[in-house]
Amino acid sequence: MQRKQAGLKGSLALIVLSSVLLLSACSGNNGGAGSNQASATPTSSQNTGAEGNGDSAKEEPYKISIMMQSFDTNLPNNDSPVIKQLEAYTNTDLDIQFVPNSSYPDKVNITLASGQLPSIMVVDKTPSFISAARAGAFWEVGPYLKDYPNLSLANDIVLSNSSIDGKNYGIYRERVLGRMGVTLNKVWMDNLGLQPPQTIDEFYNVLKAFKEQDPDQNGKADTYGIVITKYAGPWDIMQVWFGAPNGWGEDGNGSLVPAHMTPEYREALKFFRKLYEEGLVNEDFAVMDSAVWNDPFVNGKAGAFVDVADNARRLNSPMQEKAPRDSSYTNVFQAPVGPKGHRDMPTTGYAGMLAISKTAVKTENELKKVLSFIDKLGDVEMQNLLGYGIEGTHYDMVDGYIVPKENLDAGLLQQYNGLNQMLTFIGPDAPTLEQTEINKMIAEVQKANEDIVVANPAQPLVSEVYAQKGQQLDNIIADARIQYIVGQIDDAGLDKAIELWRTTGGDDYIAEINKLYKESKQ
Amino acid sequence: MNTKHDTISEKIFDGFNYFFLGLLALVTVLPFIYIIAGSFATEVELMEREFFIFPRDPSLSAYHYIFSTDTVSRSMINSVIITVVGTLANLAFTFTMAYSLSRKDLLGRNVIMNLVIFSMLFSGGMIPGYLVVKELGLLDTYAAVILPGAISAFNMIIIKNFFQELPPGLEESARIDGCTDLGVLWRIVLPLSKPIIATFGLFYAVGHWNNFFSALLFLNDHEKWPLQVILREIVMLSQMAAGDMSAMDPNFVEPPDQSVKMAVIVVGTLPILMVYPFLQKHFAKGVLLGSIKG
Numbered sequence: 001m002q003r004k005q006a007g008l009k010g011s012l013a014l015i016v017l018s019s020v021l022l023l024s025a026c027s028g029n030n031g032g033a034g035s036n037q038a039s040a041t042p043t044s045s046q047n048t049g050a051e052g053n054g055d056s057a058k059e060e061p062y063k064i065s066i067m068m069q070s071f072d073t074n075l076p077n078n079d080s081p082v083i084k085q086l087e088a089y090t091n092t093d094l095d096i097q098f099v100p101n102s103s104y105p106d107k108v109n110i111t112l113a114s115g116q117l118p119s120i121m122v123v124d125k126t127p128s129f130i131s132a133a134r135a136g137a138f139w140e141v142g143p144y145l146k147d148y149p150n151l152s153l154a155n156d157i158v159l160s161n162s163s164i165d166g167k168n169y170g171i172y173r174e175r176v177l178g179r180m181g182v183t184l185n186k187v188w189m190d191n192l193g194l195q196p197p198q199t200i201d202e203f204y205n206v207l208k209a210f211k212e213q214d215p216d217q218n219g220k221a222d223t224y225g226i227v228i229t230k231y232a233g234p235w236d237i238m239q240v241w242f243g244a245p246n247g248w249g250e251d252g253n254g255s256l257v258p259a260h261m262t263p264e265y266r267e268a269l270k271f272f273r274k275l276y277e278e279g280l281v282n283e284d285f286a287v288m289d290s291a292v293w294n295d296p297f298v299n300g301k302a303g304a305f306v307d308v309a310d311n312a313r314r315l316n317s318p319m320q321e322k323a324p325r326d327s328s329y330t331n332v333f334q335a336p337v338g339p340k341g342h343r344d345m346p347t348t349g350y351a352g353m354l355a356i357s358k359t360a361v362k363t364e365n366e367l368k369k370v371l372s373f374i375d376k377l378g379d380v381e382m383q384n385l386l387g388y389g390i391e392g393t394h395y396d397m398v399d400g401y402i403v404p405k406e407n408l409d410a411g412l413l414q415q416y417n418g419l420n421q422m423l424t425f426i427g428p429d430a431p432t433l434e435q436t437e438i439n440k441m442i443a444e445v446q447k448a449n450e451d452i453v454v455a456n457p458a459q460p461l462v463s464e465v466y467a468q469k470g471q472q473l474d475n476i477i478a479d480a481r482i483q484y485i486v487g488q489i490d491d492a493g494l495d496k497a498i499e500l501w502r503t504t505g506g507d508d509y510i511a512e513i514n515k516l517y518k519e520s521k522q
Numbered sequence: 523m524n525t526k527h528d529t530i531s532e533k534i535f536d537g538f539n540y541f542f543l544g545l546l547a548l549v550t551v552l553p554f555i556y557i558i559a560g561s562f563a564t565e566v567e568l569m570e571r572e573f574f575i576f577p578r579d580p581s582l583s584a585y586h587y588i589f590s591t592d593t594v595s596r597s598m599i600n601s602v603i604i605t606v607v608g609t610l611a612n613l614a615f616t617f618t619m620a621y622s623l624s625r626k627d628l629l630g631r632n633v634i635m636n637l638v639i640f641s642m643l644f645s646g647g648m649i650p651g652y653l654v655v656k657e658l659g660l661l662d663t664y665a666a667v668i669l670p671g672a673i674s675a676f677n678m679i680i681i682k683n684f685f686q687e688l689p690p691g692l693e694e695s696a697r698i699d700g701c702t703d704l705g706v707l708w709r710i711v712l713p714l715s716k717p718i719i720a721t722f723g724l725f726y727a728v729g730h731w732n733n734f735f736s737a738l739l740f741l742n743d744h745e746k747w748p749l750q751v752i753l754r755e756i757v758m759l760s761q762m763a764a765g766d767m768s769a770m771d772p773n774f775v776e777p778p779d780q781s782v783k784m785a786v787i788v789v790g791t792l793p794i795l796m797v798y799p800f801l802q803k804h805f806a807k808g809v810l811l812g813s814i815k816g
Contacts, residue, residue, distance in 0.1 A: 071759060073752045074591045075744045100751060102758035103738045106648070110739060113649045114656055318565065410590040 061093040062369045065118035065360060067111065068421040069352075070098035074414040081393075082416040085385055090376045098418060112137070117357035119370055122421065123170060124352050125162065127467040133169040139356045139367050142168035148371060150378030150427035158349035161459045166520065170353030171374055174425040177349040178449025180237050181309025181332040181442070188215035188223075188303045189331065196333045200241060200271070203336040207280040210303040225280035227302035231290040232478060234306040235272060235485075236345060240454055242268035243340030247456035248513065255514045256458060258506070260477050260498060264340065269494070272485045286482045294318070308347075309445045313438050328438040334445050335452070346453035354424065378427025386423050387430070389416040401434040461516040469505040476501045554791075561585070561785035568780045584785035594752060594789060600664075601748040602793075604737075605730040608668040612726040613719060615672045616681060621707055623678075624685035642675045648739070655740055666740035667733065667748075677722050684718055685711065720804035724797065731794040753790040756783055 075098050076083055087094055097118060099107045105126065111117060112132045123129045132138065142159070145151040151171065162172040182197070184206065189196075192215050197203035207225030209215065215223055228234045240246050243264035248256045259265050275281045282288065282296065294311075296302040298318045305311060312332035319329040335344040356370050376382055388395045388402050394412060395404045433439065466473070480497030483489045489497070502510075555575060560568055561584050563577035588594045622628055623635060646654075651670060660666040688711065696710045712719070734750035741747060 070744070070755075073755050074593045077745055097742045098744045100738065100755040100758070102755060103735075107738065110649055110652045114652055116656065321565065410587070411592075414591050414593075 059091060061087060061091050062366075062373070063093045063095070064120060064370060064373060065095040065097065066120045066122075066422060067097045067099060067107075067118045068122040069101040069104040070418045070421070071101050072417050073100075074410060075418050076415050080415040082385060082389060082419060085390065086382065086419070089382065089385075090373050092373055096419075096422075115359060117359045119360040120354050120356055120374070120422075122173070122352045123355045125164065125462070129169075129355070130164050130462055130467075133164055133355070137358055138169045139358060139361065140167045140169055141171060141356060141367075141371065144367070144371055145171070148375035150375045151371065151424075153378075154426050155349065157455065161348050162350050162353050163460050164462055166460075170355035171424055171426070172350035172353045173421075173423065175347050175349060175351050176446050177346045178344065178446050178451075178453045179308045179310070179347050180306070180335065180344050180449065181312065181445040182335060183297075183305040183307070183309070183312040183315060183330050183332045185210075185215070185297070185300070185303040186327070186329055186331040191215050191217055196331070197336045200336045200338050204271075204275075204280075207275065207304060208278070211278070211280050215303060216300050222301065224282060224302055225275070226304040226306065227282050227293065227296045228285040228306075229288040229290040229293045230286055231293065232481070235481060237306050237335070238272070239265055239268035240343050240345040241335050241338040242271065243338055243343065244268055245456070246345050246454045248458035250457065256510070256517050258510065260481075260501075266491070266494070267339070269481065269484050272481075273487065276485050277487070286486065298322075309442045309449075312442055313436075316438055328436075328441075330438060332438070332441050332445050334448055342452045343454050344449055344452050346449075346455065348456075348459060354422070374424060375427075377423055378425070380428055380430045383423060383425070383427065383430035386416065386419040389413075397431065398434070400431055402431050403434055457517065458513050461513055461520065463509060463512050463516065465505055465509040465512050469509070473501055473504060473506055473509065476504065557784045557787050561781055561788050563781055565781055584781040585789075587782050588785055588789065594749070594786065596745065597747050597749045597752045598789070598793070600746055601731060601750065604664055604667055604733075604748055605727050605794075607664070608672075608730040609723055609727045611668055611672050612674070612730075613723055616674065616678050616722065616726075617712075617715070617719070618707075619673060620678045620681035621685055621711065624682045638675045638678065652739055661740055662742045662746070664741075664746070667736045668730075670736065671729075674726075677725065681715075681718060681722065684715065688714060717804040720801045724801045727797065728794055749790050753786050756786050 076096075083094060083096070086092075095118075104122075105124075108121070108123060108126070109128050111121070112128050117137065142163075145154055145168075154172070155174070158172050158174065158177070159168055162168065162170065182203070184196075188194075188210060189206075192209050192213055194206055194209060195202070197206050210223055210225045212221075214221065226234070239259065244259045244262050244267075245257075245264075246259070248258055249262060251257045272281075276283075282302065294315055297305050297315050305315060309332045312328075312330040316328050316330045335342070354374055356367060361367050361370050377386070384391070384402065388404060389412075391397060393405075394408060394416065395402050397403070435443070463470075476497055480489065480494055483497075484494050498506075559575050559577055562580040562582070564579065564581055564583070567577055567579075623631060623638075625631075628634075655661060655666045655670060660669065692710055692714075693706055696706050701709065732750060734748065734754050737746075737748050737751050
């Protein structure tokens with residue numbers, strides 16, 4: 001008994017010891033965090049102190065926390081002069097929380113689940129956001145927008161695209177609507193004396209010439225037409241050229257049908273199959289990693305690229321790096337005209353939205369402060385500041401264009417890196433970078449695209465079926481499309497895949513979308 | 523045992539073994555060598571994919587780039603702090619708990635053991651874990667990445683079994699010499715456990731070094747991110763950028779160069795790789811379960 005007790009005491013002592021260790025580990029780390037905060041606070045308190053003393057009529061800076069994704073790893077810290085200027089301009093005290101883009105959805109989900117939301121959060125129309133918005137976690141901002149000079153300029157189509165049940169729970173971040181373009185290798189076109197393709201037939205002829213007529217004049221048959229990867233965006237874009245709807249289209253009786261159930265879709269697929277059979281597209285497109293998508297084009301193996309038009313610039317720059325030349329290596333054009341007229345796929349016109357949470361922003365009065373902060377982000381000064389940094393430090397204004405300083409130190413770039421993620425671009429047109437030859441072409445294509453983009457009527461509709469089975473449904477169609485293009489299945493196989501799609505939940509999806517569509521039109 | 527192989531068939535067998543293992547080693551090491559070489563290559567060379575091991579004109583530009591701001595060096599310091607403190611905490615908690623549970627006279631030993639095993643079979647998942655950390659007020663502290671995983675149930679059980687295999691006579695004689703409970707642990711048990719400490723220390727350290735997910739979840743302040751978060755972000759960015767461009771800002775800058783990606787991988791892997799040789803001699807002994815090592 002004596003022995004046993006001693007052993008027991010010993011074990012207890014160990015457990016106590018480990019909890020002491022645990023506590024000391026905690027406090028040690030808290031101490032570290034505390035000292036960090038301590039070093040950050042004096043600067044901000046100095047600021048507020050100075051302002052408070054100087055002008056007592058001026059309002060205290062309003063505290064706003066923002067959560068947004070970062071696309072870079074060199075991010076500005078709290079004493080970045082750019083953030084200081086932003087805070088001074090908007091009279092706010094900002095707490096900016098960056099989340100790496102790759103894990104942003106996870107972070108949004110746990111933040112929503114934890115109930116502890118920042119004042120402003122960049123969100124997408126994901127199922128978890130939709131249910132949180134429906135449950136009343138976010139302010140419905142739609143009715144307030146008209147009261148603000150910049151926000152009142154918001155585009156109705158994009159507002160509708162970003163709405164949930166007809167209500168706007170966030171302020172969208174604008175993107176170019178007609179952003180797609182066909183990028184072609186300019187040198188090859190010149191070598192072969194080709195004209196920009198106006199129709200799909202001409203587009204096909206260009207691809208064929210790129211494959212067969214030795215466009216790089218090296219005497220070898222080592223080139224092909226268009227490069228596509230397992231990212232299937234180009235197929236989606238090209239099938240719209242053929243008249244297939246963008247996602248959903250009206251069937252003539254006022255109901256919506258999904259793109260893959262239209263005859264135009266099949267016509268497009270036949271064309272794709274021809275491209276594949278004749279070797280005009282890379283054979284390994286279905287498995288090629290999209291991280292190396294640019295490489296064949298840049299290395300002079302492929303000559304066409306269907307994606308966002310501004311990619312023409314991103315393709316040009318490494319080619320220039322390899323062998324600089326005065327004019328651009330790339331040209332970018334609008335989509336060719338198809339059998340049903342001139343059509344192209346738009347983007348949704350926005351990328352995420354700024355949602356204002358009710359947990360951090362409790363009263364309508366506070367909401368108005370946050371809204372006026374977002375409104376001010378649309379001012380030209382803020383668009384310049386957050387997009388390009390501080391004039392004189394990071395860029396110069398030359399003839400109304402922004403010219404970034406050359407060879408900027410990475411530490412200086414870091415001062416404004418990533419802050420443009422909070423810009424909504426709703427406001428007056430701000431100065432842009434100086435227009436190079438290729439940038440001008442991109443801007444022209446995107447402008448002209450506005451007249452030919454085909455909207456997706458189902459974009460604003462929120463489908464329950466899709467939230468549950470969307471991934472699975474999309475996969476059936478995407479797989480069948482690839483199999484059809486490479487000739488593994490024929491029309492009967494495609495019909496079978498569509499049948500499978502319908503029985504797996506597609507029919508419910510169609511019924512639900514049509515119900516929502518009719519409701520939304522009333 | 524006969525170590526000399528004379529017959530032809532034995533020689534063939536040996537030869538095949540050498541060949542096969544050598545090939546396996548080559549296959550494992552080559553990608554890493556390629557990455558090291560690639561981190562010294564220029565972007566154009568990488569895109570052409572024309573060099574094999576030695577880049578045509580080696581350059582340090584990728585390393586210049588990643589060390590031009592304090593991001594990588596700062597995150598490396600964060601990683602070192604998390605790894606060192608975290609591993610020490612892991613070892614302290616795991617060994618004390620394992621030792622306590624290895625004592626047959628511990629009250630409620632079976633209940634605790636069953637709770638431990640329960641935690642191996644059922645886990646709360648991401649959101650409950652996040653809520654626990656949040657309610658404990660650990661959000662945005664290093665403790666949030668260290669404490670929730672301070673004890674790996676699986677490792678703890680292995681160590682507990684190791685302790686149980688120690689001859690009871692050792693402890694008895696220590697007690698006769700006047701050792702207390704803590705003295706037994708500190709002066710008798712731990713010195714005998716060096717191989718297993720080294721092994722599990724390494725397991726834990728590698729785990730901490732490679733862990734990015736809990737840092738992503740729990741650390742809001744980007745200045746506290748460990749290296750792996752940065753590394754993963756750089757690698758992910760260059761993959762995504764070619765995919766869904768339309769969601770991006772029109773002025774979106776090109777993703778980091780391939781060579782930068784590789785340089786970050788090298789910087790992120792080398793430090794922990796350097797730890798291996800120092801622990802290797804304990805390794806073979808340590809991972810063997812059960813028997814007492816002499």
